[in-house]
Amino acid sequence: MAHWTEPARQLPVYGSFDVVVVGGGPAGIAASWSAAKHGAKVLLIERYGFLGGMGTAGGVTNFAGLYGIRQGHYDMSAYKCVADQMLRDVGVEILFHAWAAQVHAEDGRIQALFVETKSGRQTVLASSFIDCSGDADVAAFAGVPFEVGDGLGSGLYPTTMFRIAHVDSEQALAAVGEFQAINLLMKKVQAEKPGHYQFPR
Numbered sequence: 001m002a003h004w005t006e007p008a009r010q011l012p013v014y015g016s017f018d019v020v021v022v023g024g025g026p027a028g029i030a031a032s033w034s035a036a037k038h039g040a041k042v043l044l045i046e047r048y049g050f051l052g053g054m055g056t057a058g059g060v061t062n063f064a065g066l067y068g069i070r071q072g073h074y075d076m077s078a079y080k081c082v083a084d085q086m087l088r089d090v091g092v093e094i095l096f097h098a099w100a101a102q103v104h105a106e107d108g109r110i111q112a113l114f115v116e117t118k119s120g121r122q123t124v125l126a127s128s129f130i131d132c133s134g135d136a137d138v139a140a141f142a143g144v145p146f147e148v149g150d151g152l153g154s155g156l157y158p159t160t161m162f163r164i165a166h167v168d169s170e171q172a173l174a175a176v177g178e179f180q181a182i183n184l185l186m187k188k189v190q191a192e193k194p195g196h197y198q199f200p201r
Contacts, residue, residue: 011114014095016125017043020113022100023132025053029083031130036090043124044092045115047099051083052076053134100133103141110142 019035021028024046032044048057056076087094098117103110113124131138136146149155
């Protein structure tokens with residue numbers, strides 16, 4: 001692989017905070033809200049132009065993704081608005097269209113986070129950083145040991161959730177019953193199969 005040396009440059013400091021949270025999904029929303037509620041000056045960094053993570057950008061319209069088709073779902077657009085308002089109500093500053101690019105750490109502690117934004121690379125300073133990126137990006141940049149998958153070659157279970165239109169709901173719900181027998185058989189085979197359990201999440 002070829003390499004290119006990036007010239008040294010001074011980066012503008014976006015701001016200094018008590019807590020910086022990377023990732024605006026459910027974990028990032030909860031972490032930001034909780035920190036701000038306890039009096040911290042908080043910045044939430046989110047790569048998209050809205051909050052919600054997999055609950056909005058990923059189109060997963062129920063929490064945990066383990067519920068049946070008859071369970072209630074939520075409106076993704078409403079979720080974006082409510083999450084945004086919740087955080088603004090407690091004073092969280094949100095930086096959209098930005099993502100963590102690297103960190104500067106000293107003595108095992110992050111001193112600064114380098115963030116790519118629409119205005120170019122900037123530096124964010126904080127006393128504490130919370131990694132809610134979903135992929136442990138900040139932790140990996142900081143040199144924290146990590147594992148990929150379960151150690152047996154399996155990674156994250158792929159989603160089987162999607163959104164379609166013009167569906168006959170009654171007919172679709174009736175068809176679900178036909179698959180219950182197959183579903184139970186599959187679970188029986190998985191339960192009796194030697195090795196480790198196959199959890200969907």
